[in-house]
Amino acid sequence: MNEKVLKVTTISSLDQAHDLFKSHFEIPPKVMESAGRIISDVIKDGEKAALDYCNKFDNTSFKNIEDAILTSQEIEEGYKFIKDNKPELVKAIDKSYDNILRFHEEQLKHEASTWYFEPEPGKKLGQITSPVERVCVYVPGGLYAYPSSVLMTVIPAQVAGVKEIAVCTPSRGEGKINDILLYIFRYLNISEIYKISGAQAVALMAYGGRHVKKVSKIVGPGNIYVTAAKKLVFGKVGIDSLAGPSEVVIIADRNADPVFAAADLLSQAEHDPDAKSILITDSSELAENTIINIFKQIDRLKTEHGERFNRDLVLKSINDNCKIILCRDIKMACAISDIIAPEHLEIMTDNPFKTLELVKNGGSIFIGNHTPVAVGDYIGGTNHVIPTSGTAVFSSPLGVYDFFKKSAVTYYDYNALEKEHTLIEDFAFTENLLAHRNSVKLRIREKQ
Template identity: 40%
Template structure:
């Protein structure tokens, strides 16, 4: 890995592919086609892009039953335990409606209401991501979303992977469809003959899925536009090079554009981690992907002080931040920007990806400066409650009318004064 002295003129940020104009126009065309032709368009694009001719996109009960025969009891138990852990964490995020009463009889409050329907996009084709299903479905269920629709591109055999089907079924997802790409996003946003539209679309995807989510935003809500995965490790002299190297590579194997960065105030550790990364790369099954990531988007930055190192990771605002220092809890109050913070040498990033409980759908590309992991609140909306009393109108009506006239809104002022006239009779 490249070892770079951390100076004021060194930026840890990187630019992310936002798609070409040709890709954007392609997505616009696909979305319009789905809006106009519905299921016929879904079948057309599934045939064109996935090489599968599917007369029926809905997953059948028989397909789910068959999937269970291919999944071991041990795997099923792991999936169930992961679901329990993740559900337990998210149940602690639930917000309640509330009302407060003032002395004059005015009642004010907030009503928390779950969304009616959510769409979960699950990447598919050659890969299977059961963890993505759990992380997107559980917070929606805990929030109380009534209807959850899942879409995923089919494999060449015209089916979804066994582990994807089993995981969805263990979560109780009933509406599962074999369609992916921008066309699936369009179906979730606009609806087709077989897929009813939803209120929010969540889940990761390729550049076409990301562009489609951007374009349908406003018709529906979306979770975020996720970029390539990234990890930053903050370490002092006590960090273990083999652990840190392994954790950097755990992100690098995701994608050639994944980012893996170490920031440390110790030059000796920097050199040892760089050597260890080279060593561990040799035996990785996805060596080519990980090496491309490390070569293009990996680096070790050496700061002069830990304070400078902390400021650098705050500037980076990474999706995942691991803290390998002598006292990571002492560092925690100084961390302002990170999607998820992993404290201590035993808290490797994959622990959060699969099993611990917090959500792994996290802000990327510096957006942790202003956004949060996917959570229960993302699947709710809040309505303000206002019940103004007669006494409150008497006491405050003139002030409200005066405020309205400050903005030259006479009808606003008169609406309040109509009550005042009656109450003062």
């Protein structure tokens, strides 16, 4: 494959953009059926079914739930290994933790708390805000470990005041968990960890078992079976979102650096063959130079990293899902981006904050030439659990607000009810809810 495979697409109208980007991620019916069977089995047989599926899919040999619970000794051993042998990684985790904590503590200051007001004498209305008591954080794993996902999901829950945080994560075979995850669990003081993966983990957390307490909410990214299971258990528990393939849109003008643009498109392409990497620009020169640099960097990454760099996966993603869009101006580029409503949005223009004012939809937005998505993935502080597949038009990144629930509070004394009882009764009578009407009338009669 060479740069001739990737072409510049010119968009001259928003109708054309709607046609080009109308498809959205859908979970295949077979995956939904498979996840549904797993959930049904876990509802019926609890921990036994969950462990049977782990033994089948994860090469484990769990005989009981105790085998699937991470021990404090395992955690301490992994913690000590990383602390003694990976000083640079420890330093990176420290900085990441500090930044993520500071961002979410600041976020908490701007969240609505418990409040009341008295609109009229005898009335008191308000809202109670309280944290969800028990949540599950799902952490993807297996061949590679993702410690950043633990930080991004656990920290906002802790800042919100969640009392109980359970973690489910796949083992690498024979029940082993990557040392870096063990380090993070100890670092964050998380002790309830299950070596249970996939749809069976979601089902067990949603419905509980003889020895596993159900949760109220499940958060965190996972594979397509995890996403399918989260969709199916929603309503029994809360969820954060339904994660689809990763995506980035870059809005760039003629002064942007094509080397940077290419690098950031590739950083999304390496996630998944279905990952979407999109450049929108008003400069044909930037568009063409970005394409050239994409393939130069693929070759360089392969030379530098050998088998660690999955060239075939990246090429498939670029070939199938990368788009280089040319439009008339940056205002139109922003309008096209809003149609896509991307998970990640980068703005590389002369005045990026001015460009930001033209944007309505974007899960997480990265401003300027020196803020690649990787900053937010690891160190910046903003959350990297972000709405995908166009859902940024109505949803938000994971935050402290995801771990709160709100209750409305209403108080009327007799005089307040007496003043408005006929209005309430008229509404109830119109809707033929006569017992509703009666519940008000008898209170007024009783007093008279």
